[in-house]
Amino acid sequence: MNHHRIWNGGILLLSLLFAALFAVFAESVQHTRELTSLLRPEPASGERPPRVALISQVQNNPFWQSVEEGAASASKRFGMDLESMGPTRIDPEEQARLLEKAIAERFDALLVQGQNNPAYARLIDEAAASGIPVITVDADEPGSARKAYVGTDNRAAGQRMGELVVRRVGESGRIGVLIGSEASNQQLRLEGFRSVVKRYPGLTIEDVRTSNISRLQAEEQAEDMLREHPELKAIVGFSALDGLGIAEAAKHLKADDLLVFGFDDPGETRQEIGQGRIAAALVQQSCRIGEQAVTLVHDYLQGRKPAELHYTGTIVLDRASLATLGDGSSAESCP
Template identity: 60%
Template sequence: MQNRIWNVGLIILAITFAGLLSAFAITILHTRELAEQLEHKNGPAASIDQMRVALISQELDNPFWRSVETGARTAATEYGMELTYMGPLRINPSEQSRLLEKAIAQGFDALLVQGLNDPVYARLIGRASASGIPVITIDADEPGSKRLAYVGTDNWQAGEAMGQLVTRMAGQQGRIGVLLGSEATNMKLRLAGFRSVVNKTPGLSIADVRISNISRLQATEQTTDMLNKHPKLLAVVGFSALDGVGIAEAVAKEQASDQPRVFAFDDLANTRQAIRECRITAALVQQPARMGQKAIELLHDYMQNGEVAAAIHFTKTNVLDELGACR
């Protein structure tokens, strides 16, 4: 009798266990089906949802970098990434390095930065890469570093294009003043490309090169001083976004009838207005929003495939002028 009760108990226990096991198997299958449906619905981007990306700008509220942010944020939203934008209040390479070091410590999944052509900065990029954090440089590259890719203007070619623009619209005989926004690599490359055209044009020479620190006020001050020291310049060229309007303000104060032509970079609202009013002859325009967008696209490709198609991705430039109406 006792054995029969024991056997019945074992049978009941076995049936209960089998029922629990079946329920567990059904739950697993249902969960797998839901996961497959979600993967099919969301596509490849689902694998990088909530990826945290830091964009470290050269200067926090600079219009150029705000455009880079806009492009990057639009693409980040499309791919389900979280973008954090940061930068120094004023141009400060040391602060850019500090922000990069901080972003690495905070464990961002990817970094978008401006290159500084600085060994210390390159080592920070190497540290990020060694930690599994891909880094893409924007606007200015960091050659020789472990960055994943560069996205931005071909700055040497942009300087060359500016030289050709000046010779075509201002002439091939005279001295030229030049303003650089900073001593960053991209500015030096633009100047080198510009010099290549000037040096091949026997009647042209560069009278002076100044730094505006990407400040409209300093661009005006530097141009005023330049014009006092080098009267009768053929043209004054600005290679950063705020230079053109600052140069135009200084030139407008000159009483001479043969005022120099003004050439600008990028298409801020004030620059466009000055071109319409013939206070600026022309501007060479970059595509900062496209830079930010492309950088995020490359990150998406990298997270999907483990590589990017190429390490260098140049964005286009175009000329903004009044179709010769100011000549």
């Protein structure tokens, strides 16, 4: 009997001790939560921050990473939550699926690349009808209900590239061209480029191929182009990795006299220009595109209607501009 009493008394003491420890733990957890809530910045309205989705053409691409950097900087400044997504390889259908998913998840705003596709435009219209503003970046979707476009004037960029090539190649010779995809921005660059080349009867565009936004495919396509057309004076690339791929192809085939022209500055471009393997590159303001797009979203959510077109500029990167920028400087500064 005494053993049972001692046993029961021990259990009671342990239970009381456990209850006391649990109460102390619960109080500590609550105190930690209160401190965390004090440290966490709350939106002025007391509501959750606006959620913005950036749907890029392809992830792990230097251009789109820079767009995301600018968008993230502006999102932080305005107290927004930015979520970036995109296909791992160029895939317009996957972009459309991601757009459908973002609409279903009720993001407060969407930043998307246009596709010049009626079905894609209808998805943008669906988002707008649901009260979700859409800003197109890099490539426009002008027939849709998007609120604005932010990016390069791509036809003008193609013309500027044409003028740059004429200055280096001269008024006669054969030229090859790589475009990254069939997207409207690439087509507009090619259209602008053609408009300049047509002014010079001695200049011809001998071949146009697609690299699928891939450095390796740019290299392969450029090698095939040079084998079929060894007389080419220049090859021009219109997406971010084309110039590096073309330069590698020229190195493999010992096409030392080939003039290589690239688009954007994916990291190694300056080195290749300094070594003479790339003649020049036309660099977009990719970081600024992301920053301006999020700024327009913020303004729209504050009740300010944006202008329809917001063109960002381009910069010529060559040996002369490198001397001004220096080896460690970028062709653009991100906010």
